[in-house]
Amino acid sequence: MHKDIATPLRTQEILKKYGFSFKKSLGQNFLIDPNILRNIVSYADLTKESAAIEVGPGIGALTEHLARDAGKVVSFEIDQRLLPVLEDTLSPYDNIKIVHSDVLKADVANIIKEELSDFEDIMVVANLPYYVTTPILLKLLMENLPIRGMVVMMQKEVADRISAVPGTKAYGSLSIAVQYYMKAEVVMTVPKTVFMPQPNVDSAVLRLTRHAEPPVEVIDESFLFEVTRSSFAQRRKTILNNLQSQLPNGKAKKEQILIALTEANIDPTRRGETLSIVEFGLLADALYPYFKK
Known part of the structure; x- marks a missing residue:
């Protein structure tokens, strides 16, 4: 030794x-x-x-x-x-x-x-x-x-x-x-x-x-991370406000963001830090057609 x-x-x-x-x-x-x-x-x-x-x-x-x-x-x-x-x-x-x-x-x-x-x-x-x-x-x-x-x-x-x-x-x-x-x-x-x-x-x-399997299956991993980064941009803001101000053309797409939040069963007044990875995955997939297609 x-x-x-x-x-x-x-x-x-x-x-x-x-x-x-x-x-x-x-x-x-x-x-x-x-x-x-x-x-x-x-x-x-x-x-x-x-x-x-x-x-x-x-x-x-x-x-x-x-x-x-x-x-x-x-x-x-x-x-x-x-x-x-x-x-x-x-x-x-x-x-x-x-x-x-x-x-x-x-x-x-x-x-x-x-x-x-x-x-x-x-x-x-x-x-x-x-x-x-x-x-x-x-x-x-x-x-x-x-x-x-x-x-x-x-x-x-x-x-x-x-x-x-x-x-x-x-x-x-x-x-x-x-x-x-x-x-x-x-x-x-x-x-x-x-x-x-x-x-x-x-x-x-x-x-x-x-993980043997990722905790959530998503359409597009890099978009999931874009959504999470956007959701935490200003911690005091609601998830709706953050997504509107951070996602491309988000202000004009407020209606679509609200539809996606409803689809993912997420209250628009919640803050990013309350969402689990699974919730972020559902949200990213719901937003995907409006921002990536």
Whole structure:
């Protein structure tokens, strides 16, 4: 068993050896607590038959824990300066592939085909950079990748928004976009003290598990998300007002919006945050003929 990368002392040694300085613009906060890393990995339920995809390995703290449990790890790192560091820290492991790329621009489906074709079970496990958590998550969800789910660390506030239920303040279009694809639960909160440098906010680990079937069948997924985004545009407004002001030519189509709301059995004076995903699905399908045909 190799000495863990993620201890404060070892982390400092590695940073010093490479003269590495943190780039704020890349949201670099490295974990320095092996117990927390072990817990994160345990939530992913990996075996040697599984593969893991990681985003932003840093100096390899989480990567090595994944490599110990999974059959193979593919990790996306955008920061060129970390490539030689990773080559060094992860040298004891032969089941890791580092891809030097911005995951937002990468063809992830193709990389899975090339690198992970032998694996039926694939999980995304990552300590996501805070400033791009949402775009990364949405990209990985919407590209319909062959993954079982994700175990991802992020700012606690974002994790709370993603896992929120209708009728709560945190519930919004992000909750719906993610929960349409996956069941979302916050499995642990992580204090800022276990990071170097310490972020200003607490973090949480979110476990996402793919639904066997989406919670609602819709005609057009992207239109569903357009309707949900429109419904939350101004939280104090009613669903009718938001749809009128946000959907293309909505003001002129007030009658049609009212017909669709009636058809979906939704009171026009309700607010977006009171609607469930199923209700949004019915509403999107009722609005579809008036806005998409």
